[in-house]
Amino acid sequence: MLERTEAAILLDYYGKLLTKRQREVMSAYYEDDLSLAEIAENLGISRPGVHDLLRRALTQLRCLEEQLGLAARDRRRREVIDRLKALTVKLADTDLPTEARSYLQELTAELAKLEQI
Known part of the structure; x- marks a missing residue:
């Protein structure tokens, strides 16, 4: 750095x-x-x-x-959130059952909350 x-x-x-x-x-x-x-x-x-x-x-x-290690831990947390967000975007582009799509929307909302912490 x-x-x-x-x-x-x-x-x-x-x-x-x-x-x-x-x-x-x-x-x-x-x-x-x-x-x-x-x-x-x-x-x-x-x-x-x-x-x-x-x-x-x-x-x-x-x-x-x-x-x-607070700064390093926070950086790793942000990296994980970014990877999870990318995966949710990929999943959203696939044919998912309605129930799975609902869980995916919940996950996306929770990730957005985590980003604001």
Whole structure:
């Protein structure tokens, strides 16, 4: 996964577990796309200080993901939902008995609910 994308995803999942300062710096860099110099100026700290904060925060986020695996689990869940949706589309194109078609419609509705969770 690209570092920028990975960091943004991990920040969404575990950002609340960072310090306020780490969260500010991560958000400014990865979400607001500010440079290290801009962040340093905004926060009144040095550019190397911003770099160090980013590095430590990203390391902490990666450790949390390694231990908890929430982002990976959610990604796998979405992949399964996508595969099931594709199968329901294929089944809908076949000649199914009325009862089976009814079950297929229920399954499709439940998958749609899962996507919104």
